[in-house]
Amino acid sequence: MTDNAARVIGRMFSDISIAIDAHKDHLTALDGAIGDADHGITMSLGFNAVTNELAGMDLDHVAASAVLASAAAAFLNAVGASTGPLYASAFLQAAKVLEKSETLSLENHVEMIVAMTAGIQERGKGQRGDKTMLDAWIPATEAAIKAQNDGADVRVLWNEVIHAAEAGANATRSMVAARGRAARLGERSLGHVDPGAASAVIILRAMKNRLDFS
Template identity: 40%
Template sequence: MNLDTRTAVAWITRAADDVRADEARLTSLDAAVGDGDHGANMTRGLAAATASFAEKPPATPGAVLVAAGRSLVAKTGGASGPLYGTGLRKAGKALGEAEQAEPAAVAEALQAMLDGIRELGEAAEGDKTMIDALAPAVAAFRDAVDDGADLGAAARAAADAAEEGLAATVPLQARKGRASYLGARSVGHEDPGAASTTLVLRALAEVTTEDAA
């Protein structure tokens, strides 16, 4: 299958539902190393994204991601807003005006998302940020597509890689964001941004797997 408008809307809607369902966990992760607002901020930003689809239905999968990104930038309130928002807008722009995106085009869009977030946040892998989940996920997605995987299988590979990346943030010391003020005391916790990234990618795997079945 390809990523069409309906599936793109389903992805962001599922991500909004999954983040809302896990809001307490994200908030408690953030309370350990940050200001404890990540769950509420992501819930608010993604809810604004899904509300925007109802208000003005996007015509292409690219437009879905651009609209979601705009809502996240406008309504999230924390650093995750500009980061996810910029990433989704870059991904949407990479998809262009196409009505359907093949898995290879989705791989390009995810790479654009990663590049956009890296450029804005100036974080590298190992800094204990969302990049630690997103970078291996994007690589796993591309590798799966190169090996002939369909969209659902590639998205599952990406979500699995994000989960491994998330687990690998536990022993890291934060070098970006509020957690970096804690120095060595940031060690021993999952990074909340990597946790929400994993939820967003798992949501993509869920909707692309269900649609194919």
């Protein structure tokens, strides 16, 4: 039996939570180099709150968009920092995509990636090159749109997305932070990967592993 869309989204969040927990120390170490060393802890806290919230939902009888909206609320209520509002906005925008059609079609994969990036950008007022999570999300979005226009199938599309996100995250090493706590370091932020970009790759990879089988 194939899982319904709500259940796939539910499993996707549990995958993200497991992946974030597995990389918690690494993210914290990255943040320690240029920030306050709480990124791994904060992300883990947020996604654990999401999975706890979703565990209390009957995923056979709710819409996938409602799962995303609940995830957004749970993340926002659990996480302060800047990641709380940023990812809450991302999931809320993704929920709006699925409200229009509650399917996990390839078109909706692309639209969700586009919407999540737009949510983060709108909330944080960030740009590409600021050395933030957007340096992974924006290239990932561009890659998704390009792959879609090229007629790629779901596997190829997600491979392109992950490839672009990873390249974007790695490129933050040579950027001087313009936003967030690292921005105050100026040139001393050079040479370090942005922890928000690194966790964005982890999230996208977990999304890929769940969605490209759906």
